[in-house]
Amino acid sequence: MxxxxxxxxxxxxxxxxxxxxxxxxxxxxxxxxxxxxxxxxxxxxxxxxxxxxxxxxxxxxxxxxxxxxxxxxxxxxxxxxxxxxxxxxxxxxxxxxxxxxxxxxxxxxxxxxxxxxxxxxxxxxxxxxxxxxxxxxxxxxxxxxxxxxxxxxxxxxxxxxxxxxxxxxxxxxxxxxxxxxxxxxxxxxxxxxxxxxxxxxxxxxxxxxxxxxxxxxTDPQQWVGYLMRERAQTDYEHSLSEQLREAKERGLQDGLQQGLQQGLQQGLRTAREEMARNLSARGLAMDIIVETTGLSEEEIRGIVS
CATH class of the missing domain: 3.40.1350 (Trna Endonuclease; Chain: A, domain 1)
Structure with a gap:
């Protein structure tokens, strides 16, 4: 590099x-x-x-x-x-x-x-x-x-x-x-x-x-993991902001936490799937993609196929 x-x-x-x-x-x-x-x-x-x-x-x-x-x-x-x-x-x-x-x-x-x-x-x-x-x-x-x-x-x-x-x-x-x-x-x-x-x-x-x-x-695996963490944090913050806005409009305090968790999980899932596609396109080995994304080999094959 x-x-x-x-x-x-x-x-x-x-x-x-x-x-x-x-x-x-x-x-x-x-x-x-x-x-x-x-x-x-x-x-x-x-x-x-x-x-x-x-x-x-x-x-x-x-x-x-x-x-x-x-x-x-x-x-x-x-x-x-x-x-x-x-x-x-x-x-x-x-x-x-x-x-x-x-x-x-x-x-x-x-x-x-x-x-x-x-x-x-x-x-x-x-x-x-x-x-x-x-x-x-x-x-x-x-x-x-x-x-x-x-x-x-x-x-x-x-x-x-x-x-x-x-x-x-x-x-x-x-x-x-x-x-x-x-x-x-x-x-x-x-x-x-x-x-x-x-x-x-x-x-x-x-x-x-x-x-x-x-x-x-300069370590590919470390750098990919870093980018994934950054993306997950960004997705969380976006989900948090949106759910807070919606909760404020509804005035439903009891539904706030559930909405936050659902938004976060969806954002994290999307980030992990996108990362799997990118890593696969770069030709990284399956075991590295599994370790980095936390997805199973079966899930990854379904995403990149």
Missing amino acids: SRDRIDERTATLNRLNDRLFKFIFASEHHKDILIRFLNSVLGEDRQIEDLDYMDREFDPFLEDGKISHFDVRARGRDGRIFHVEVQVAKEPHIFKRSLFYVMNSYVTQIRQGDSYGALHPVIFVGILNFELLEDKPQSYHSVHRLLDTETYRCYCEDIELHYLEIPKLKKLRKTPQTGLERMLSYMGGIGGVEGLKQLASRDADIERILKLEEMFV
């Missing part, structure tokens, strides 16, 4: 795309990047030295159609469990859903008869492409723990939720000073191509990530 073509693709990348995010942050080959990111979230006094990746529980597009999910699950060598999630669309129950999944990981650490002392902290890190806490416009990083309502002390540190609001960092228009600000600026593409070049000149990890992006955009 030519240099111009590579530059064209990387210049327009959505760095919160599920496929790209996992390529960068969920790979054993460069897990030090994830460790660096988590340490920048935790602060200097609670650093992790190493971690192991755990199985991810959800794939939002090819499983249940949800647009929020755990992109990375990892366990530090000290036992702490980390959930890292990218969420691009605002939902009304984000705190409850985050807490639900974190508590699920917490309680499933032990079995009947095991000591409660074997439980390790679970730390959730949400990377949000929307503003969550409107009453804190100057704060893009919020931390939520269990606190005593009288002393405001944290006597139990086992549950911790971090929310990182990228749009707020964009609005602050500040030169990234900390490692966390530089990493979030990369994820949000703040400053465009020139902004990323400046970040890379000041941060060796960002420079390395940009080189990994070049590997990503």
Whole structure:
């Protein structure tokens, strides 16, 4: 692939795309990047030295159609469990859903008869492409723990939720000073191509990530998966907008969720079928098309025949 073509693709990348995010942050080959990111979230006094990746529980597009999910699950060598999630669309129950999944990981650490002392902290890190806490416009990083309502002390540190609001960092228009600000600026593409070049000149990890992006955009399977994720997200947003409009006109709140899910599923199905046609036309092997689209071989043959 030519240099111009590579530059064209990387210049327009959505760095919160599920496929790209996992390529960068969920790979054993460069897990030090994830460790660096988590340490920048935790602060200097609670650093992790190493971690192991755990199985991810959800794939939002090819499983249940949800647009929020755990992109990375990892366990530090000290036992702490980390959930890292990218969420691009605002939902009304984000705190409850985050807490639900974190508590699920917490309680499933032990079995009947095991000591409660074997439980390790679970730390959730949400990377949000929307503003969550409107009453804190100057704060893009919020931390939520269990606190005593009288002393405001944290006597139990086992549950911790971090929310990182990228749009707020964009609005602050500040030169990234900390490692966390530089990493979030990369994820949000703040400053465009020139902004990323400046970040890379000041941060060796960002420079390395940009080189990994070049590997990503030149890998046919990764690139096709990326495009499919982008198309699915676009279809979801269109379905969401249309269904909200119709629900508002009808005034039927109870029918909103069902309509959203139906619209999303139809949009995802259409995107997957179109992707199957394109991949087949390019001569890709059937097993790659099956893996990329999530369709069965029989379905694909029916689509391209």
